[in-house]
Amino acid sequence: MSSKRSRGDAAGIATIRDVARLAGVSIATVSRTLHSPALVREETREQVLRIVAESGYAPNLLARSLRRHEAGAILVMVRDITNPFYPEIFLGVEGAARALGFNVLIGNTGDDPARERDYLQLVHTRRADGMIVVTGKLPESWPDPSRRPIAAVIACEPIAGVELPIVQIDNEAAAADMVRHLIALGHRRIAHITGPLDQIIAQQRLAGWRRALRDAGLSADEALVARGDFRLPSGVAAAKTLLAGRRHPTAIFASNDESAIGAIQAIHEAGLSVPADISVAGFDDILFAAAAFPPLTTIRQPRRQLGEQAMTLLHGLLAGRPDKPHAKPARIVLPTELVRRQSTAPVS
Amino acid sequence: MSSKRSRGDAAGIATIRDVARLAGVSIATVSRTLHSPALVREETREQVLRIVAESGYAPNLLARSLRRHEAGAILVMVRDITNPFYPEIFLGVEGAARALGFNVLIGNTGDDPARERDYLQLVHTRRADGMIVVTGKLPESWPDPSRRPIAAVIACEPIAGVELPIVQIDNEAAAADMVRHLIALGHRRIAHITGPLDQIIAQQRLAGWRRALRDAGLSADEALVARGDFRLPSGVAAAKTLLAGRRHPTAIFASNDESAIGAIQAIHEAGLSVPADISVAGFDDILFAAAAFPPLTTIRQPRRQLGEQAMTLLHGLLAGRPDKPHAKPARIVLPTELVRRQSTAPVS
DNA sequence: TTGTAGGCGTTATCAT
DNA sequence: ATGATAACGCCTACAA
Numbered sequence: 001m002s003s004k005r006s007r008g009d010a011a012g013i014a015t016i017r018d019v020a021r022l023a024g025v026s027i028a029t030v031s032r033t034l035h036s037p038a039l040v041r042e043e044t045r046e047q048v049l050r051i052v053a054e055s056g057y058a059p060n061l062l063a064r065s066l067r068r069h070e071a072g073a074i075l076v077m078v079r080d081i082t083n084p085f086y087p088e089i090f091l092g093v094e095g096a097a098r099a100l101g102f103n104v105l106i107g108n109t110g111d112d113p114a115r116e117r118d119y120l121q122l123v124h125t126r127r128a129d130g131m132i133v134v135t136g137k138l139p140e141s142w143p144d145p146s147r148r149p150i151a152a153v154i155a156c157e158p159i160a161g162v163e164l165p166i167v168q169i170d171n172e173a174a175a176a177d178m179v180r181h182l183i184a185l186g187h188r189r190i191a192h193i194t195g196p197l198d199q200i201i202a203q204q205r206l207a208g209w210r211r212a213l214r215d216a217g218l219s220a221d222e223a224l225v226a227r228g229d230f231r232l233p234s235g236v237a238a239a240k241t242l243l244a245g246r247r248h249p250t251a252i253f254a255s256n257d258e259s260a261i262g263a264i265q266a267i268h269e270a271g272l273s274v275p276a277d278i279s280v281a282g283f284d285d286i287l288f289a290a291a292a293f294p295p296l297t298t299i300r301q302p303r304r305q306l307g308e309q310a311m312t313l314l315h316g317l318l319a320g321r322p323d324k325p326h327a328k329p330a331r332i333v334l335p336t337e338l339v340r341r342q343s344t345a346p347v348s
Numbered sequence: 349m350s351s352k353r354s355r356g357d358a359a360g361i362a363t364i365r366d367v368a369r370l371a372g373v374s375i376a377t378v379s380r381t382l383h384s385p386a387l388v389r390e391e392t393r394e395q396v397l398r399i400v401a402e403s404g405y406a407p408n409l410l411a412r413s414l415r416r417h418e419a420g421a422i423l424v425m426v427r428d429i430t431n432p433f434y435p436e437i438f439l440g441v442e443g444a445a446r447a448l449g450f451n452v453l454i455g456n457t458g459d460d461p462a463r464e465r466d467y468l469q470l471v472h473t474r475r476a477d478g479m480i481v482v483t484g485k486l487p488e489s490w491p492d493p494s495r496r497p498i499a500a501v502i503a504c505e506p507i508a509g510v511e512l513p514i515v516q517i518d519n520e521a522a523a524a525d526m527v528r529h530l531i532a533l534g535h536r537r538i539a540h541i542t543g544p545l546d547q548i549i550a551q552q553r554l555a556g557w558r559r560a561l562r563d564a565g566l567s568a569d570e571a572l573v574a575r576g577d578f579r580l581p582s583g584v585a586a587a588k589t590l591l592a593g594r595r596h597p598t599a600i601f602a603s604n605d606e607s608a609i610g611a612i613q614a615i616h617e618a619g620l621s622v623p624a625d626i627s628v629a630g631f632d633d634i635l636f637a638a639a640a641f642p643p644l645t646t647i648r649q650p651r652r653q654l655g656e657q658a659m660t661l662l663h664g665l666l667a668g669r670p671d672k673p674h675a676k677p678a679r680i681v682l683p684t685e686l687v688r689r690q691s692t693a694p695v696s
Numbered sequence: 697t698t699g700t701a702g703g704c705g706t707t708a709t710c711a712t
Numbered sequence: 713a714t715g716a717t718a719a720c721g722c723c724t725a726c727a728a
Binding site: 015017027028031035062063065066067068 | 720
């Protein structure tokens with residue numbers, strides 16, 4: 001800021017220019033040495049590399065990004081990072097991103113439209129090249145015809161009426177699997193604790209419950225459906241409601257692990273035992289499903305792979321022709337696995 | 349790329365230049381309208397703002413950052429984002445960062461030196477203005493005298509011999525608190541399951557255990573110390589070891605919640621009951637501490653605030669004189685809270 | 697094999 | 713109140 005070019009002192013060497021000067025070559029040669037070493041004479045190259053090493057030169061990625069029209073970063077937009085379901089998705093995204101040369105920006109929206117808008121803006125302002133949407137909804141201001149289209153991929157939570165590349169599981173099939181598992185154990189009164197039914201995945205899991213029951217010739221008694229919101233307390237409340245009925249269910253299939261754990265708590269509080277009196281099953285296989293008491297039977301989602309694949313898809317979007325006209329967006333469905341633990345048992 | 353200036357078609361308007369042209373003013377005026385509206389005549393301003401709105405113009409933040417010598421982003425370096433302890437720290441960082449105009453990059457190191465180095469590099473390459481280190485260690489290549497110093501703040505996990513601003517809790521005091529709680533319940537044989545003892549916080553919690561026992565005139569019997577690594581299985585193993593001794597402890601203080609939950613599992617498997625036979629206490633108050641069976645008595649860390657304060661500190665570093673000579677780095681210690689739940693009870 | 701120079705989109709300085 | 717214009721640091725035709 002002060003003197004024109006008295007840098008190179010204690011502060012270390014900053015720019016490609018300094019390296020060029022010290023190596024006695026042009027800026028272009030330094031750049032080439034770094035990017036296309038084959039084009040540079042060996043002697044020159046060594047000289048440049050030596051200066052680079054000695055000086056600790058690090059390229060300014062902002063300048064590079066500006067020049068190259070790519071931010072080198074992507075954004076993951078998520079509702080609530082403290083929800084134990086999401087971090088492993090991040091892990092997958094981050095691993096793939098790293099391999100592809102991208103950094104990952106975290107966007108925690110808390111379901112707040114203002115924050116969703118702001119994070120979307122990161123792509124418009126070129127701080128991110130694209131985004132992975134795990135919020136199950138589109139920001140209000142999108143799509144915006146007055147702006148260029150955004151590279152985006154949906155992960156885990158489909159969005160109604162939106163055609164974007166997506167990586168997900170088959171929620172309905174997995175839920176039906178679980179219900180079949182309970183039926184196979186002899187259960188006939190199988191309740192379901194739903195998620196928030198404005199979320200598609202909650203609808204799908206409920207549909208899976210219905211389908212499996214009907215396919216088995218059982219009635220999908222709506223009195224056995226209790227609404228929840230995927231959070232633990234809602235599982236407690238829902239289970240209490242279900243237990244209050246005259247003939248309580250012999251099994252409860254909760255739409256995710258948190259509410260299943262809540263249900264278990266409520267059952268314990270009612271002086272009943274899991275699985276002796278009531279079997280309980282969850283969905284997701286979050287870390288603590290295995291640590292619950294009793295360990296929870298659940299559906300394992302390949303979360304890490306979901307994240308990896310989402311990043312891969314996004315990269316494809318970014319690398320491909322941006323205006324590929326009407327190619328149908330990719331849709332990847334990853335397999336789930338029913339994990340049998342001690343919370344489900346044959347009906348007694 | 350192709351034609352010189354035929355943009356402004358379907359793709360929408362990209363640059364401040366386009367806005368200037370459409371508004372019939374100079375680039376400088378557009379910039380002023382956006383940053384110092386007071387300097388612009390009202391008519392002009394309105395005209396410019398109208399074009400901005402119509403065109404959906406969004407400034408290129410990469411260009412801005414390049415010009416302003418600031419990335420507008422910070423990096424949070426963490427060992428393992430799937431560890432339920434960390435996401436809430438992110439939440440705090442992210443909230444504060446948002447308020448301060450920064451974006452948050454996530455750096456999951458998995459304890460891998462190569463990844464630590466790469467993430468550190470993000471600051472050198474100007475993609476991040478500074479970093480918050482939650483890994484409990486410095487990347488190998490840091491500090492590097494040949495490069496300019498890095499703005500960094502430590503959160504939660506102190507690093508031996510490193511003088512950087514830090515936000516943390518008093519681990520030793522909190523651990524001692526918990527042990528005193530157990531002593532007050534009448535326990536005399538109180539075991540401790542440690543964390544990995546190369547981590548300072550694990551050492552401090554162990555020290556707190558020792559101190560509280562000695563202060564109470566009890567012996568800190570080293571046979572009651574079982575090594576763990578903060579993960580659940582290590583809690584299982586450690587508890588098994590402790591139960592194998594001739595006179596098993598009446599209480600186990602685990603150095604974090606995960607290992608405490610593991611200990612509870614082991615106790616259950618041994619046919620004993622918590623807290624009737626053995627009381628168990630944890631540390632951290634992660635989400636599932638309350639959902640454990642029985643709900644876990646633990647030490648609550650103000651994780652979100654830890655994150656917020658870390659970001660605040662980092663911002664201070666960034667905003668302040670970069671070369672402030674020997675000001676002693678800030679050190680913030682946040683209060684903890686002992687949360688009594690059902691896993692601890694008076695000795696029987 | 698190497699150097700020159702234009703430009704990426706902004707911001708900020710200096711004129712006008 | 714507004715307009716030229718020079719950086720910011722890098723990449724890449726195009727020349728030499």
